[in-house]
Amino acid sequence: GESVGLHLPTLSVQEGDNSIINCAYSNSASDYFIWYKQESGKGPQFIIDIRSNMDKRQGQRVTVLLNKTVKHLSLQIAATQPGDSAVYFCAENKIGTYKYIFGTGTRLKVLA
Amino acid sequence: EAGVAQSPRYKIIEKRQSVAFWCNPISGHATLYWYQQILGQGPKLLIQFQNNGVVDDSQLPKDRFSAERLKGVDSTLKIQPAKLEDSAVYLCASSPNPRGARFEQYFGPGTRLTVT
Numbered sequence: 001g002e003s004v005g006l007h008l009p010t011l012s013v014q015e016g017d018n019s020i021i022n023c024a025y026s027n028s029a030s031d032y033f034i035w036y037k038q039e040s041g042k043g044p045q046f047i048i049d050i051r052s053n054m055d056k057r058q059g060q061r062v063t064v065l066l067n068k069t070v071k072h073l074s075l076q077i078a079a080t081q082p083g084d085s086a087v088y089f090c091a092e093n094k095i096g097t098y099k100y101i102f103g104t105g106t107r108l109k110v111l112a
Numbered sequence: 113e114a115g116v117a118q119s120p121r122y123k124i125i126e127k128r129q130s131v132a133f134w135c136n137p138i139s140g141h142a143t144l145y146w147y148q149q150i151l152g153q154g155p156k157l158l159i160q161f162q163n164n165g166v167v168d169d170s171q172l173p174k175d176r177f178s179a180e181r182l183k184g185v186d187s188t189l190k191i192q193p194a195k196l197e198d199s200a201v202y203l204c205a206s207s208p209n210p211r212g213a214r215f216e217q218y219f220g221p222g223t224r225l226t227v228t
Contacts, residue, residue: 042221043221044217098143099145101157
């Protein structure tokens with residue numbers, strides 16, 4: 001069935017290094033994707049989005065890459081900081097709906 | 113602006129009891145969502161409202177779950193009777209009318225339900 005998933009459930013990186021979180025989606029009709037950050041005890045927080053007509057989008061310290069050929073999405077965090085420790089979810093939007101399907105999530109641990 | 117408010121933040125009940133959660137979305141947001149997030153998983157949509165009408169409730173276990181959004185503002189989600197597998201965080205989110213293909217959801221802090 002249609003689903004959004006992540007390759008790595010836990011990612012540990014040294015403070016100051018770059019982090020790359022990956023996501024695979026299965027619905028080639030999806031045309032909009034969002035990365036969310038969820039800290040313990042809080043709801044998901046929007047980080048960055050990308051439309052299917054784009055391959056790359058940059059924000060502040062974050063970059064999202066979209067490879068439609070292999071249906072792969074990644075989130076790159078530059079100079080990872082302790083405050084980046086959280087669970088990261090990708091979510092895909094299905095054409096004609098205004099809802100998102102969320103993946104399982106990747107826990108990012110930043111090591112001092 | 114004030115964010116999405118939810119209450120209570122925590123709830124512990126025994127199985128077969130009933131429970132209700134409340135959500136106050138961001139002022140002016142037309143769309144409201146309830147998600148269930150089981151530990152270690154991503155949020156799963158339970159129901160979506162557009163103003164006070166239901167847009168999607170295909171994943172809502174209607175034999176025990178119900179939700180309403182009176183007057184198109186606040187919303188309540190009820191579980192009756194609760195089962196052990198209902199233990200999860202229940203997230204409420206709201207969004208303004210979509211602008212083109214861009215669409216943002218704003219999440220509340222969630223209600224953590226434990227069913228014993």
